[in-house]
Amino acid sequence: MNAPVTLPGCSQPDSAQEARPVLRERGQREVFCGLTGIVWLHRKMQDAFFLVVGSRTCAHLLQSAAGVMIFAEPRFATAIMEERDLAGMVDAQDELDRVVTRLLDRRPDIKTLFLVGSCPSEVIKLDLAKAAERLGAQHMPNVRILNYSGSGIETTFTQGEDACVTALVPVMPAESADAPKQLLIVGALPDIVEDQFLRLFDQLGIDNVGVLPARDARNLPPVGPNTCYLLAQPFLADTAMALEGRGAKRIDALFPFGAEGTTGWLHAAAAEFGIDEAHFNAVVAPGRERAKRAIGHARGALEGKRISFLPDSQLEIPLARFLATELGMEPVEVGTPYLHRAHCAQELDLIPPSARISEGQHVDRQLDRVRADKPDLTVCGLGLANPLESEGFSTKWAIELVFSPIHGFDQAGDLAELFARPLRRRDVLEV
Amino acid sequence: MQLSVWTYEGPPHVGAMRIATAMEGLHYVLHAPQGDTYADLLFTMIERRGKRPPVTYTTFEARDLGKDTAQLFQDAATEAAERFKPEAMIVGASCTAELIQDDPGGLIEAMDLPCPAIPLELPSYQRKENWGAAETFYQVVRHLADKNVTREPREGRKARANILGPTALGFRHRDDLVEIRKIIETLDVEINLVAPLDARPSDIARIGAADFNIVLYPEIADEAARWLERTFKQPTIRTIPIGVSATRAFISDVAEVAGADPTPALGDNQSRMPWWSRSVDSTYLTGKRVFIFGDATHAVAAARIARDELGFEVCGLGCYNREFAREVREAAKLYGVEPLITDDHLAVEEAIIEAAPEMVLGTQMERHIAKRLGMPCAVISSPVHVQDFPARHSPQMGFEGANVIFDSWVHPLVMGLEEHLLTMFREDFEFSDEAGASHHAAHSPQQPAKAQVATVAVPEDIAEPANDANLWTSEAERELKKIPFFVRGKARRNTEAFAIDQGRAQIDLDTLYDAKAHYAR
Numbered sequence: 001m002n003a004p005v006t007l008p009g010c011s012q013p014d015s016a017q018e019a020r021p022v023l024r025e026r027g028q029r030e031v032f033c034g035l036t037g038i039v040w041l042h043r044k045m046q047d048a049f050f051l052v053v054g055s056r057t058c059a060h061l062l063q064s065a066a067g068v069m070i071f072a073e074p075r076f077a078t079a080i081m082e083e084r085d086l087a088g089m090v091d092a093q094d095e096l097d098r099v100v101t102r103l104l105d106r107r108p109d110i111k112t113l114f115l116v117g118s119c120p121s122e123v124i125k126l127d128l129a130k131a132a133e134r135l136g137a138q139h140m141p142n143v144r145i146l147n148y149s150g151s152g153i154e155t156t157f158t159q160g161e162d163a164c165v166t167a168l169v170p171v172m173p174a175e176s177a178d179a180p181k182q183l184l185i186v187g188a189l190p191d192i193v194e195d196q197f198l199r200l201f202d203q204l205g206i207d208n209v210g211v212l213p214a215r216d217a218r219n220l221p222p223v224g225p226n227t228c229y230l231l232a233q234p235f236l237a238d239t240a241m242a243l244e245g246r247g248a249k250r251i252d253a254l255f256p257f258g259a260e261g262t263t264g265w266l267h268a269a270a271a272e273f274g275i276d277e278a279h280f281n282a283v284v285a286p287g288r289e290r291a292k293r294a295i296g297h298a299r300g301a302l303e304g305k306r307i308s309f310l311p312d313s314q315l316e317i318p319l320a321r322f323l324a325t326e327l328g329m330e331p332v333e334v335g336t337p338y339l340h341r342a343h344c345a346q347e348l349d350l351i352p353p354s355a356r357i358s359e360g361q362h363v364d365r366q367l368d369r370v371r372a373d374k375p376d377l378t379v380c381g382l383g384l385a386n387p388l389e390s391e392g393f394s395t396k397w398a399i400e401l402v403f404s405p406i407h408g409f410d411q412a413g414d415l416a417e418l419f420a421r422p423l424r425r426r427d428v429l430e431v
Numbered sequence: 432m433q434l435s436v437w438t439y440e441g442p443p444h445v446g447a448m449r450i451a452t453a454m455e456g457l458h459y460v461l462h463a464p465q466g467d468t469y470a471d472l473l474f475t476m477i478e479r480r481g482k483r484p485p486v487t488y489t490t491f492e493a494r495d496l497g498k499d500t501a502q503l504f505q506d507a508a509t510e511a512a513e514r515f516k517p518e519a520m521i522v523g524a525s526c527t528a529e530l531i532q533d534d535p536g537g538l539i540e541a542m543d544l545p546c547p548a549i550p551l552e553l554p555s556y557q558r559k560e561n562w563g564a565a566e567t568f569y570q571v572v573r574h575l576a577d578k579n580v581t582r583e584p585r586e587g588r589k590a591r592a593n594i595l596g597p598t599a600l601g602f603r604h605r606d607d608l609v610e611i612r613k614i615i616e617t618l619d620v621e622i623n624l625v626a627p628l629d630a631r632p633s634d635i636a637r638i639g640a641a642d643f644n645i646v647l648y649p650e651i652a653d654e655a656a657r658w659l660e661r662t663f664k665q666p667t668i669r670t671i672p673i674g675v676s677a678t679r680a681f682i683s684d685v686a687e688v689a690g691a692d693p694t695p696a697l698g699d700n701q702s703r704m705p706w707w708s709r710s711v712d713s714t715y716l717t718g719k720r721v722f723i724f725g726d727a728t729h730a731v732a733a734a735r736i737a738r739d740e741l742g743f744e745v746c747g748l749g750c751y752n753r754e755f756a757r758e759v760r761e762a763a764k765l766y767g768v769e770p771l772i773t774d775d776h777l778a779v780e781e782a783i784i785e786a787a788p789e790m791v792l793g794t795q796m797e798r799h800i801a802k803r804l805g806m807p808c809a810v811i812s813s814p815v816h817v818q819d820f821p822a823r824h825s826p827q828m829g830f831e832g833a834n835v836i837f838d839s840w841v842h843p844l845v846m847g848l849e850e851h852l853l854t855m856f857r858e859d860f861e862f863s864d865e866a867g868a869s870h871h872a873a874h875s876p877q878q879p880a881k882a883q884v885a886t887v888a889v890p891e892d893i894a895e896p897a898n899d900a901n902l903w904t905s906e907a908e909r910e911l912k913k914i915p916f917f918v919r920g921k922a923r924r925n926t927e928a929f930a931i932d933q934g935r936a937q938i939d940l941d942t943l944y945d946a947k948a949h950y951a952r
Contacts, residue, residue, distance in 0.1 A: 057525060
């Protein structure tokens with residue numbers, strides 16, 4: 001029925017070792033580029049400033065993705081390349097020096113500056129690593145200058161965070177081989193959620209806990225062979241590789257969404273640190289029960305409902321698992337821009353085999369499938385939501401799942417509510 | 432390189448999208464990397480359109496570079512033609528695709544597409560959104576207009592007009608068009624075509640059948656209108672009917688070109704603005720100092736209304752689109768102000784602080800600036816925001832537009848009697864500076880909100896000033912604080928300038944009131 005046939009024009013799955021077939025698609029992608037991550041990263045790292053080296057399009061994207069101009073003077077900006085930069089009338093590196101100096105003069109509060117590469121800067125091969133090194137030499141110790149690429153030709157939406165956090169890994173202090181075992185939580189979380197997790201690890205008896213990215217980008221946790229890292233986000237493939245390059249070891253776990261996901265996530269860490277099972281249960285039980293109660297409010301609206309995810313943030317796989325296992329929803333298609341099989345292995349095992357997993361996007365064909373599948377709820381980007389609503393489909397904006405606190409026990413009810421609200425609203429409206 | 436936090440305009444291909452989205456049956460194949468699809472949400476979220484913009488993005492990735500991006504473009508074009516069956520296509524490149532030089536126009540020529548394809552050259556590193564929209568509309572008209580369709584002799588038929596300029600994501604274009612249609616119909620003129628909004632490529636073919644063109648938004652349609660003047664010898668009406676007198680002038684101009692009687696249209700009894708403005712409760716509007724910034728067309732119109740129809744004083748005027756700077760410079764001369772032509776919102780903020788206006792008429796950008804400075808503000812121009820697409824009818828053009836403008840500019844102001852009470856009873860705790868006018872959100876008595884207002888960095892001139900080198904006696908300083916906060920900055924600077932001019936070493940009560948008399952208007 002939902003057999004993973006390869007649709008005409010789609011690349012063949014590389015079969016053989018694949019446990020679960022995946023529909024791979026290539027075509028127009030209706031997703032943000034990695035620059036968009038700046039919208040939340042600049043709030044997370046309060047001493048950091050993000051300078052995109054790009055075009056007017058990049059500046060316009062950031063302003064549009066940030067919704068309205070919320071922050072009078074945000075900690076990000078775009079150095080817009082102009083004709084003279086491209087025509088070689090001026091040296092782009094000199095121009096960059098000029099812009100950075102002006103910026104740092106005006107904002108002495110900046111302690112870390114990210115030079116962020118974009119599609120145009122990558123295409124003209126503007127060497128931002130070199131620029132970061134040169135400018136860093138000038139401005140250290142006051143300002144540390146790092147670089148990464150959030151370009152659309154290399155990164156999809158949340159991969160921008162992956163690239164940014166990856167850039168932090170080389171400047172993390174080195175932990176010696178005989179240092180005590182350390183837990184490192186990886187992935188930008190809202191401060192309130194991060195604090196909840198830190199309290200739980202503390203109660204569990206894991207006291208040596210670091211967080212990456214840290215709120216203060218100049219005060220990063222150390223990393224070394226005795227570091228075990230726990231991913232809080234499913235989109236951190238490069239960060240994970242970089243951490244392993246520094247000797248850290250990944251704790252395989254479910255992602256902390258819902259009562260069971262959060263329990264599984266905490267349990268993986270507890271097991272790694274040899275925490276007593278009874279103690280674990282005692283610490284986790286109250287939160288887990290609270291989460292179940294909170295989730296219960298949305299069950300009536302969601303149970304038995306069919307849901308399709310269009311690719312957006314790579315959160316799709318764990319969220320589909322949460323909705324299937326804890327709310328009784330039926331995932332019809334779970335689309336993700338990129339599927340990391342190792343990081344999502346446990347998640348994939350829990351998604352019902354009837355669900356079609358797709359990777360990449362050909363938006364027109366995918367919309368054809370939505371129209372054929374007729375799911376009760378479609379999770380998609382802002383460009384597609386209203387058009388689908390006007391065709392009669394209920395939708396959930398995917399971006400809200402990235403911009404809202406949804407991890408952990410005490411957000412599980414909010415997470416469920418995000419999916420229940422569009423359905424409830426549809427039922428309540430009489431116009 | 433230009434350091435930019437917020438921008439007034441998007442890149443030129445977004446302008447092209449505005450034309451494609453406004454029209455029916457036109458499809459845009461855009462050579463662009465992943466991520467450029469963000470622009471779709473401008474239309475589906477800000478304008479709340481229920482349809483995806485008719486744009487196919489080729490979505491190339493790093494691994495495609497130097498290999499088959501040209502093929503990718505041709506495949507996307509073929510597929511779009513099959514799937515959407517457009518009457519015509521426009522093809523072009525976004526900023527990144529411009530750098531890889533695949534030449535979409537050349538590629539499309541080599542293909543056997545079932546519909547006409549119009550190549551666009553939109554230099555992303557030199558030009559911006561409005562220019563991109565104008566150039567696209569011009570190319571669409573130039574390619575699709577059937578030169579054999581020209582106007583027939585006038586005998587025995589009504590005059591025909593094309594209405595040019597309304598487009599997607601335009602500031603109140605939808606509602607302006609309703610008002611303009613009313614006027615044109617009252618004049619018994621036939622509308623040959625409205626474009627680009629809701630026009631099909633096949634409609635554009637008969638653009639030459641009109642007797643004349645009406646350009647409502649020069650930023651979008653002037654380029655095309657100039658070509659139509661040359662090609663079809665169609666005269667152009669360029670009067671922008673924003674404000675009562677401009678609407679009257681517009682009616683007269685259309686009537687003259689159409690050979691129609693303007694009387695019925697001029698006699699519109701729905702025009703309330705002139706009486707509302709003459710009504711004695713509006714006396715307090717006299718001489719209010721307003722700072723105006725927006726696109727050139729709306730800014731110039733706003734300045735005219737401000738001075739001639741509401742009795743304000745224009746203390747600043749500018750626009751962000753250099754292409755129309757000349758119009759703003761000319762207008763600025765009329766009002767005796769320095770024109771501000773810039774797309775740097777920080778420069779606009781500085782100019783506003785410097786001018787210390789009593790009200791700002793601007794874009795969403797100026798709305799934010801004014802909010803931070805605690806000044807009343809009304810929005811008069813794009814860039815648009817979801818709030819600029821109200822559910823109700825809310826035009827800027829025509830007599831009803833003038834009514835709407837009266838309301839939306841006057842409501843943010845502190846009302847006449849309230850202003851006097853604020854001045855007379857400054858010591859009343861409910862009239863503290865932080866409170867502001869009663870109809871402003873900032874007035875709400877919640878302490879946290881107030882605290883927030885207080886933490887916003889307000890420039891020194893507007894907020895409590897530092898006692899500058901003991902120039903002010905403490906008595907004069909106390910007196911200064913009794914002046915309403917929204918004019919205090921100006922009063923301080925005037926008094927200081929006066930003191931320097933008069934060679935007074937200190938500002939005491941007498942100096943303060945001498946200065947007040949000196950600057951009295």
